Amino acid sequence: MRVRRTSQLIAAAAGLGLAVTATAGPAEARNINTPKKLERAVTTEAVMDHLEEFQAIADANDDNRAAGSSGYEASGRYVEETLQEAGYETERQYFDFVYDRVDEFSLAEVSPQERDLEAVPMSYSPSTPEGGVTAELATPSGAATACEEADYEGADLSGQIALISRGTCSFAQKALTAGAVGAEGAIIYNNTDGDLNGTLGGPEPDAAPVVGTTQALGEDLLQELAQGPVEVSFNLQKTTEQRETFNVIAETEQGRDDNVVMLGAHLDGVEEGAAINDNGSGSAGILETAVQLAKSKKLNNKVRFAWWGAEELGLIGSTHYVEDLAANDPDALDDIATYLNFDMIGSPNYQIGVYDADESTYEAPVTVPEGSEATEDVFTDYFDKSGQAWVDTPFSGRSDYAAFIDNGVPASGLFTGADGVKTEEEVELFGGTAGVTYDPNYHSPADDLDNVNAEALGIMSDAIAWATMSLAQDTSAVNGERSAGKSGKPHPQGPLTMQGEEDAA
Ligand SMILES: [Zn+2]
Numbered sequence: 040m041r042v043r044r045t046s047q048l049i050a051a052a053a054g055l056g057l058a059v060t061a062t063a064g065p066a067e068a069r070n071i072n073t074p075k076k077l078e079r080a081v082t083t084e085a086v087m088d089h090l091e092e093f094q095a096i097a098d099a100n101d102d103n104r105a106a107g108s109s110g111y112e113a114s115g116r117y118v119e120e121t122l123q124e125a126g127y128e129t130e131r132q133y134f135d136f137v138y139d140r141v142d143e144f145s146l147a148e149v150s151p152q153e154r155d156l157e158a159v160p161m162s163y164s165p166s167t168p169e170g171g172v173t174a175e176l177a178t179p180s181g182a183a184t185a186c187e188e189a190d191y192e193g194a195d196l197s198g199q200i201a202l203i204s205r206g207t208c209s210f211a212q213k214a215l216t217a218g219a220v221g222a223e224g225a226i227i228y229n230n231t232d233g234d235l236n237g238t239l240g241g242p243e244p245d246a247a248p249v250v251g252t253t254q255a256l257g258e259d260l261l262q263e264l265a266q267g268p269v270e271v272s273f274n275l276q277k278t279t280e281q282r283e284t285f286n287v288i289a290e291t292e293q294g295r296d297d298n299v300v301m302l303g304a305h306l307d308g309v310e311e312g313a314a315i316n317d318n319g320s321g322s323a324g325i326l327e328t329a330v331q332l333a334k335s336k337k338l339n340n341k342v343r344f345a346w347w348g349a350e351e352l353g354l355i356g357s358t359h360y361v362e363d364l365a366a367n368d369p370d371a372l373d374d375i376a377t378y379l380n381f382d383m384i385g386s387p388n389y390q391i392g393v394y395d396a397d398e399s400t401y402e403a404p405v406t407v408p409e410g411s412e413a414t415e416d417v418f419t420d421y422f423d424k425s426g427q428a429w430v431d432t433p434f435s436g437r438s439d440y441a442a443f444i445d446n447g448v449p450a451s452g453l454f455t456g457a458d459g460v461k462t463e464e465e466v467e468l469f470g471g472t473a474g475v476t477y478d479p480n481y482h483s484p485a486d487d488l489d490n491v492n493a494e495a496l497g498i499m500s501d502a503i504a505w506a507t508m509s510l511a512q513d514t515s516a517v518n519g520e521r522s523a524g525k526s527g528k529p530h531p532q533g534p535l536t537m538q539g540e541e542d543a544a
Pocket residue numbers: 305317318350382383
């Protein structure tokens with residue numbers, strides 16, 4: 040894509056009899072000060088180079104870049120070094136999080152039949168004793184959801200494993216209640232179709248060690264239990280401890296510091312693999328945008344970039360950043376004109392998705408701050424203008440923009456899709472395969488360099504670059520701020536959004 044555009048440029052220049060230097064790209068020579076120039080300067084190749092680095096980092100660090108791992112540290116260092124080479128000062132913002140990992144897990148029926156039982160340990164579950172326990176299953180005497188100790192009245196759970204239905208109260212409450220009545224463990228079965236992958240929400244040392252399983256298996260075990268005792272062996276060994284990780288933050292020297300455009304992408308991945316699409320892709324997209332933006336000699340508004348830590352553990356890094364500002368420097372939070380989020384921009388079976396801030400397709404389950412619609416428009420106007428099809432994706436708050444919108448900062452972002460299923464309509468717009476998820480390798484070990492669609496990555500990186508420069512020069516549509524100062528006086532050059540129209544080399 041970029042290569043083609045460059046050669047068109049060279050051909051055009053040659054046709055005009057202009058000298059073309061082979062060594063420096065057109066971006067190098069010029070002051071990058073318009074959306075179009077920044078869009079050109081951010082190439083798919085350069086973004087892909089960053090992804091190759093993230094892959095190499097994963098390869099060298101036990102195949103993952105998760106929060107608190109050596110792979111995360113190396114990813115952070117790569118981002119910092121790349122930014123520093125481009126002229127930025129970088130900052131690490133440290134924060135604590137609970138590191139929670141399953142080291143060993145097995146669950147099997149011992150009698151009356153021998154079989155493995157499929158289940159998923161709940162996050163923050165305590166460990167069983169070392170070597171595990173072998174115990175009989177027991178059900179509550181009262182409500183199957185077993186939220187209260189009274190639900191076990193008359194039943195002796197000590198030394199047994201409680202078999203409990205999902206529903207009525209939190210998993211944590213069920214596991215704590217089971218622990219309080221002396222159960223050695225708890226199996227919570229779903230009350231609807233599908234696996235049950237739950238969390239206690241935080242460490243609960245007094246809870247019974249707990250797993251989630253399907254409704255089908257739960258009912259199967261209940262039936263067996265109605266015939267006689269069912270013995271189960273359960274071993275769960277965990278590492279659950281407080282650890283420290285960090286966000287990487289950098290901002291342009293240029294531009295008003297009281298009208299800041301902020302971009303963010305989470306740098307951590309899940310433990311399962313290299314996490315290249317989720318979210319090496321967003322991290323690489325904003326990194327290359329930052330590198331090229333540094334060549335700009337004049338920006339009206341400051342642009343701040345963040346690479347968030349521990350997103351996969353519950354949006355922890357971005358929440359820490361925003362809550363820290365809200366508590367200690369509310370003016371600085373106020374100074375953020377808008378926040379752009381990029382979490383997965385190279386999905387193999389992609390959609391070109393824009394967070395639906397104006398709720399034209401999806402009703403948002405969150406409050407959408409004023410200014411978000413105008414932020415969405417920056418992306419959608421760009422796509423419309425360049426003839427690129429796009430679709431709405433829910434403004435759900437389920438990534439690092441959550442803390443921003445909770446605190447009234449406008450937001451939007453781009454998303455090529457995760458575990459949603461591509462429709463026939465989207466295939467007509469973007470190609471790919473209907474009936475298959477956007478990223479079949481979402482959160483799996485196969486989310487590696489081969490799991491990235493370069494075309495999607497290129498389209499989205501261009502959009503990031505365009506939107507960044509457009510807002511760096513003018514956020515008046517978002518918050519009424521003109522570039523000249525807080526007075527709201529128009530910039531001497533007038534609104535700058537149309538600057539991208541020039542420069543048709
Ligand atoms: Zn993600």
